Amino acid sequence: MTNMAEKLKAEAPLLGTELTTGRRGPGSPQKSGRLRHKTREQKSRTINIVVYGVLVVLVFALLVPFFWMISSSLKENNQVLTVPIQWIPQEFVWSNYTEIWTRIPMMGYLQNSLYLAVIITCLQVLTGSLAAYGFSKVRFPGRDVLFLAYIGTIAVPWQAYMVPQYIMMQQLGLTNSFTSLILLQAFGAFGVFLMRQYYMTIPDELCEAARIDGLSEYGIWARVILPLSKPALASLALLTFVNTWNDYMGPFIYLTSNRLWTVQLGLRSFVGQFDAEYAMIMTGSVISVVPILIIFLIGQRYFIQGIATSGMKG
Amino acid sequence: MTTETTTQATAPLLGRGNRKQARRNALIGWSFILPNFLGFLAFTLIPVLAAFALSFMEWDSFSAPKWVGLENFQRMLGSDSFWIALRNTLLYALGHVPLTMGLALVLAMLLNRKLKGIGFFRVAIFFPYITSLVAVAVVWNMLFSPETGPINQFLQTVGVANPPGWTSSSDWALPAVIITSVWRDMGYYMILYLAGLQAVPAELYEAAEVDGANAWQRFWNVTIPSLRPTTFFVLVMLTVSSFKVFDLIVVMTDGGPGRSTTVLSQLIYQEGIGEGKFGYSSAISLVLFLIVLTVTVLQFKIQQRRER
Structure with a gap:
């Protein structure tokens, strides 16, 4: 860690000077008349440089666990926890990434995770956006009370009712099946809430105009509201997908046979069985994170918007 | 409505x-x-x-x-598993809430400016939040290894002669879990704070500057009051999520060593699904729910009084 910190400290000022020279170039010919304006500009520039420096150090420090994870996944087991720390493997052991598929049924785990995540996401987005239309664009008695019930359950910790849910699934004979997880997670109140928050920002006049044009309510939902709410749909889909993919407790409680396990369960059991195979464990971790990283990089805008919408306008 | x-x-x-x-x-x-x-x-x-x-x-x-x-409630009040779990849950919340909130605010303040590449920093800080929990727990467990782990090696080089045993010590396991969860969660709350900061009207800062307020005074008299609704929301969300902590503990320490990191959610799971004592575990659930509810209502009341 020390090497890293020193390296960062050495890098940060360098990056700072690079930025100053880069920024001073176009800035200097502008000799604005007012002195006060100029000093202020200079001041904010130095602040920016300091902020850059701080941010670079901070972000590198925060990303150290990821860096360490990737670096360890390319080592031999006995090279992972060494004194002093090797940040870069002496020899890159790429074979970890070919061996893991035969050590544990990783492909099956990935398929199971993908299957669950896709089905749950589709159902959640479909039923959530339908219900949100009912809650925001159709007026009928009892609607707001019902919506309060939805919001109320968001406040109840899931752990508080996981036991009755489990009993129910047991009685239905659905434990140890994907069906149980799909039923439990596809109709979440959160999705309805997020979509409704977004639909409330779409002016009612648009629906009114469509009604006058003779569109049915279902037509308005499909042809007016859905196309307008693409960002919210993307947010909900991405958040649901990632949540399902990362979910540990659900599969942990409901899926007992190995052939149904998701990536998270498979990885956890691998750690339990072979706790000294540090490098292979890190390889598995990297593989479990990569799909999330790809999805996140494609849709990061929607993640952040989704959180801001569901959070702030509540 | x-x-x-x-x-x-x-x-x-x-x-x-x-x-x-x-x-x-x-x-x-x-x-x-x-x-x-x-x-x-x-x-x-x-x-x-x-x-x-x-x-x-x-x-x-x-x-x-x-x-x-x-x-069920009588039995619960007489069992030390319950009190230990309650104590651990409270301690976790006491560490997790202020640290996450403080760091999220600092990060949001740093990131709330128009700079080249600022998007990269935001995304990088947010990423731990959506990384799979098992991977996070596994990596941090190794980083926390008492003998040869990177964290203790770092502590030794900066002069800590006897670095803590982290997840293998009953005194330090909970702090280790808290550090991991703060690292994981602060990006999420940073996003909420960023949204809050962007809603603060720039005129307020300009007016304060004209009045001769320095940076610290602007922070204290403009930023903090304008962020009050956000802070309130963040506080409620954070407290609720702290009382619900479950999966991170299960994967990282499984409640150990001993019972030093057992939390309420885990107790519900063990008694209910593990042992099949549906009634007893539901009594603990009800307590968990009541704690969450009380904290939320209390925070609402305080917020209302402040607004008046």
């Missing part, structure tokens, strides 16, 4: 077709809500109500449920 008042206001305007129209609307409205509502009713609403009822009963999956009144 505003929608209710508008319904009442427009209702008389609809005239004669009124009642028929209302019935039609109800049918249409329900048809939209129904697909989601059926699942919600069966798998969320009914279990919530069942948990409440079960806490007054004794039931394992073999015999018929029996009404026992407050017996």
Whole structure:
């Protein structure tokens, strides 16, 4: 860690000077008349440089666990926890990434995770956006009370009712099946809430105009509201997908046979069985994170918007 | 709610077709809500109500449920597993809430400016939040290795002679979990704070500057008061999520060493799904729910008083 910190400290000022020279170039010919304006500009520039420096150090420090994870996944087991720390493997052991598929049924785990995540996401987005239309664009008695019930359950910790849910699934004979997880997670109140928050920002006049044009309510939902709410749909889909993919407790409680396990369960059991195979464990971790990283990089805008919408306008 | 008042206001305007129209609307409205509502009713609403009822009963999956009144609660109050779990949950919240909130605010302040590449920093800080928990726990467990882990090696080089045993020590396991969870969660709350900061009108800062306020005074007299609604929301969300902490503990320490990191959620799981004591575990659930509810209501009251 020390090497890293020193390296960062050495890098940060360098990056700072690079930025100053880069920024001073176009800035200097502008000799604005007012002195006060100029000093202020200079001041904010130095602040920016300091902020850059701080941010670079901070972000590198925060990303150290990821860096360490990737670096360890390319080592031999006995090279992972060494004194002093090797940040870069002496020899890159790429074979970890070919061996893991035969050590544990990783492909099956990935398929199971993908299957669950896709089905749950589709159902959640479909039923959530339908219900949100009912809650925001159709007026009928009892609607707001019902919506309060939805919001109320968001406040109840899931752990508080996981036991009755489990009993129910047991009685239905659905434990140890994907069906149980799909039923439990596809109709979440959160999705309805997020979509409704977004639909409330779409002016009612648009629906009114469509009604006058003779569109049915279902037509308005499909042809007016859905196309307008693409960002919210993307947010909900991405958040649901990632949540399902990362979910540990659900599969942990409901899926007992190995052939149904998701990536998270498979990885956890691998750690339990072979706790000294540090490098292979890190390889598995990297593989479990990569799909999330790809999805996140494609849709990061929607993640952040989704959180801001569901959070702030509540 | 505003929608209710508008319904009442427009209702008389609809005239004669009124009642028929209302019935039609109800049918249409329900048809939209129904697909989601059926699942919600069966798998969320009914279990919530069942948990409440079960806490007054004794039931394992073999015999018929029996009404026992407050017996479950009495047994709970007399068991030290419950008190240990409650204590650990509170300690976790005491560490997790202020640290996450403080760091999220600092990060949001740093990131709330127009700089080249600022998007990269935001995304990088947010990423731990959506990384799979098992991977996070596994990596941090190794980073925390007492003998040869990177964290203790770092501590030794900066002069800590006897670095803590982290997850293998009953005193340091909870701090280790807290550090990991703060690292994971602060990006999420940073996003909320960023949204809050962007809603602060720039005129306020300009006015403060004209009045001669320095950076610290601007922070204290403009930023902090303007962020009060955000802070309130963040506080509620963070406290609730701290009391619910579950999966991170299960994967990282599984409640150990000993019972040093066992939390309420885990106790519910162990007693309910592990041991099949449905009634007893539901009593603990009810306590967990009541704690969350009390904290939320309390924070609402304080917020209301402040606004007045």
